[in-house]
Amino acid sequence: MTGYYFTHMTLRLPPLLLPFCLSISSPLLRQVQQMRVPVVTRWGSWRIHQHKAFLRFWEDAKDVLAKVVLWRKTTHKIGGHFGGGVQSYFLFLRFLVVLNFLSFLLMAGFVIIPSIVFHSIANISSSIDLLPTIFSYLVYRMGSVTQVMVAAGGAAAGGYSALIFTGWDYGLQGERATTLKQKNLRYQLQVDLEEERINKMAASLTLTQTVGLYSLRTFLQLVVLAMIGGAFLGIAAATQFSQQQQGFVGLLLEYLPSIVITTSNFVVPMLCDKVALFEKYSPSTTIILALLRAVFLRLVSLGVLLYTLWNQITCNGDVSDRSTTDCATCSYNNLQYQCWETRVGQEMYKLTLFDFLITIAMLVFVEFPRRMVVDHCSCKLAQWVGRQEFLVPTNVLALVYGQTVVWTGALFCPLLPLINTVKFIIIFYCKKITLFQNCRPALRTFRSTSSSFFFFLVLLFGWGLSSVVLVYSVATIHPSYGCGPFRFSPTMWSVVPKSFHSLSNTTQEFLLYVGSQAFSIPLFISSCVFLCYVAALASVYGKTVALLKNQYKMVRDSLN
Numbered sequence: 001m002t003g004y005y006f007t008h009m010t011l012r013l014p015p016l017l018l019p020f021c022l023s024i025s026s027p028l029l030r031q032v033q034q035m036r037v038p039v040v041t042r043w044g045s046w047r048i049h050q051h052k053a054f055l056r057f058w059e060d061a062k063d064v065l066a067k068v069v070l071w072r073k074t075t076h077k078i079g080g081h082f083g084g085g086v087q088s089y090f091l092f093l094r095f096l097v098v099l100n101f102l103s104f105l106l107m108a109g110f111v112i113i114p115s116i117v118f119h120s121i122a123n124i125s126s127s128i129d130l131l132p133t134i135f136s137y138l139v140y141r142m143g144s145v146t147q148v149m150v151a152a153g154g155a156a157a158g159g160y161s162a163l164i165f166t167g168w169d170y171g172l173q174g175e176r177a178t179t180l181k182q183k184n185l186r187y188q189l190q191v192d193l194e195e196e197r198i199n200k201m202a203a204s205l206t207l208t209q210t211v212g213l214y215s216l217r218t219f220l221q222l223v224v225l226a227m228i229g230g231a232f233l234g235i236a237a238a239t240q241f242s243q244q245q246q247g248f249v250g251l252l253l254e255y256l257p258s259i260v261i262t263t264s265n266f267v268v269p270m271l272c273d274k275v276a277l278f279e280k281y282s283p284s285t286t287i288i289l290a291l292l293r294a295v296f297l298r299l300v301s302l303g304v305l306l307y308t309l310w311n312q313i314t315c316n317g318d319v320s321d322r323s324t325t326d327c328a329t330c331s332y333n334n335l336q337y338q339c340w341e342t343r344v345g346q347e348m349y350k351l352t353l354f355d356f357l358i359t360i361a362m363l364v365f366v367e368f369p370r371r372m373v374v375d376h377c378s379c380k381l382a383q384w385v386g387r388q389e390f391l392v393p394t395n396v397l398a399l400v401y402g403q404t405v406v407w408t409g410a411l412f413c414p415l416l417p418l419i420n421t422v423k424f425i426i427i428f429y430c431k432k433i434t435l436f437q438n439c440r441p442a443l444r445t446f447r448s449t450s451s452s453f454f455f456f457l458v459l460l461f462g463w464g465l466s467s468v469v470l471v472y473s474v475a476t477i478h479p480s481y482g483c484g485p486f487r488f489s490p491t492m493w494s495v496v497p498k499s500f501h502s503l504s505n506t507t508q509e510f511l512l513y514v515g516s517q518a519f520s521i522p523l524f525i526s527s528c529v530f531l532c533y534v535a536a537l538a539s540v541y542g543k544t545v546a547l548l549k550n551q552y553k554m555v556r557d558s559l560n
Contacts, residue, residue, distance in 0.1 A: 070094055074432060080179065082390065082435065083187035085287070088452045089392050090428065096403055097424045099137065103410070104417035106133065111414045134407070138460050163188055191283065198282045213280065220275050227271060228297050231264040232304050239308040258350045261301050262358050265401065269294045269394050288454050290393035295458040298401040299465050302351075306408070306469055309347065313340045314477060331478035339483040341412045344473075348409025348416065355402050356423050363430050371438040387440040395431065396455055399424070404462030408469050 071094055079087035163185060205213065238260040242253040272293050276286050315327035327333050337343050367388065374382050406420045475493045479486035486492045500508065513519055 070097070071428065078432070078435065080181065080183045082439075083191075084184065085187075085191075085392055086390050086435070088455065089390075089395055090431070092396060092452065092455045093399060093424060093428050093431070095141065096399055097421060097428070099134070100403075100406065100417045100421040100424065103134070104421060107410065107414045107417055134463060135460075138456055138463060141456055163192075195282045217279050220279055224272050224275055224293060227268050228293070228300075231268050231297060231301060235260050235264065235301050235304045236308050239305055240312075254346075255350060255354075257305055257347070258354045261305060261351065262354045264301060265298050265398075266358065268297055269397065273391065273394070287393055291397065291454050291458055294393055294397035295400060295461060298397055299404060299462055302401070302404060302408070303465060305347070306344075309344060310472070310477075313337050313343075330481055332480070334481065337480070339480045340477070341480055341484050345409055345412030348405050349413055349419075351405045352402060352409075352416065352419060352423065355398065355405070356427070359398070359427055360430065363434055367434050367438045388438060390435055390439045397458070400455075400458050400462050403459065404466055407463060407466035411470055411473060 071090070075087055075090050075094070078090055168181070168185070235257065239257045242256040269290070273290060276290060279286070279289075281289060313333050315333055332340060370385070371387055374385065374387055402420065402423070406416045409416050473492070475491060477491070479489060479492055481487050486495060489495055500511070503511075
């Protein structure tokens with residue numbers, strides 16, 4: 001019976017594995033026949049039965065949840081036709097849609113609905129609580145991606161063995177699903193082979209060639225930094241100029257900072273991608289480097305805009321100087337910004353709107369016309385240009401930038417998470433259309449697991465920038481006297497101590513104990529012990545993985 005099962009099981013394997021499986025079938029059968037069946041008690045049999053029932057229930061529950069996942073079939077189709085790298089972008093976009101919708105539910109329950117019902121906002125707890133909710137979710141997703149990276153292994157041999165022995169899904173049904181899975185595995189093998197080829201080329205370089213290559217990369221990096229620095233200067237100048245204009249001209253120039261930022265975010269990354277062609281990095285390294293450059297440009301450009309606004313609102317940070325008439329009366333520039341919270345919210349709303357309009361405009365006026373010219377024009381220039389590739393770093397950074405804008409402006413415009421949810425849903429379908437209609441498969445593929453990790457890492461950078469803005473606004477700047485629920489408070493944060501003192505004595509004592517050293521020091525010590533345990537466990541798992549890889553190499557060498 002065992003031999004029958006094993007023989008028919010091997011017939012379901014890919015053709016590449018049949019000779020290997022048939023060659024080891026006889027020794028494996030002898031080992032199975034020599035195994036002794038252990039004696040199991042009634043209690044042990046019941047426990048095994050219950051454990052199997054629980055595992056069966058858990059697998060069925062995961063199957064049901066997998067079938068109701070948003071855009072599941074679409075993402076699988078994208079992965080089969082364009083590889084895991086492009087698929088990771090759409091998975092990241094789906095994650096942001098869910099995150100924005102959950103953020104909107106939180107804002108609606110604690111800010112929007114109470115403000116409508118009671119005609120005022122009682123506190124700012126929802127905007128502050130939004131930070132640790134988001135942070136925990138990001139860390140959880142980064143941990144999940146890291147587990148996949150560790151399981152995949154860094155060496156080529158580990159990647160090959162994982163694909164060959166565990167890459168195929170035997171639950172696939174239908175020719176379409178099988179074809180997509182084959183294409184996906186082919187893309188992953190292409191990534192491994194391409195990176196191994198580049199690593200071999202780098203190892204074969206002479207000392208002179210290595211020095212020349214690193215000198216070229218250093219020069220190109222200086223060129224990139226010069227372009228990014230010029231963009232920052234342009235954003236700061238545009239913001240200062242637009243805020244100083246009045247009347248109808250000032251109304252038109254209010255959109256100047258948004259236009260300059262959007263133009264810089266479109267032009268500079270495109271130039272950086274052209275520069276990256278001469279740096280001769282591996283595909284995955286090129287993607288990561290492009291991500292870091294683009295996130296530095298987009299997030300710091302947003303920081304430059306906010307810094308310029310904050311300087312004008314707070315009179316360059318010196319609100320106590322009596323010689324500064326604009327800020328001496330109200331502790332902020334009330335002459336130019338009678339309601340500065342509304343102005344900041346308007347700037348974030350305009351940035352969100354312009355980012356969406358640029359995405360739609362590129363689709364309608366650039367991507368579709370380019371595809372039509374390439375398909376219907378036989379001239380050499382059109383064929384040389386060809387259909388466009390789907391640039392993952394540029395598209396991912398557009399999502400990170402838009403999400404950072406929403407987190408920054410959520411305190412001043414609570415409807416931004418809902419607006420961003422609708423925006424990302426529309427962008428998903430627009431990007432899907434342009435991917436299948438206007439794009440060709442990438443000439444250079446890259447590893448999706450490492451790129452997904454950096455997607456969440458740069459998103460965490462955006463969360464950090466928005467957190468700094470929120471904390472500074474809540475704790476430092478005086479609220480506007482002309483609008484808002486905090487007009488009679490010295491700072492927004494001052495509402496929190498007042499709310500704390502309105503609680504019962506028991507609740508106050510409990511919260512004071514939680515914030516005291518008697519609670520925090522044992523918590524810190526226990527956290528350190530837990531982290532040491534996790535580190536030791538990871539070390540053991542790492543040694544086990546290394547041992548298994550060595551055993552695999554020994555078996556491979558013996559078969560050769």
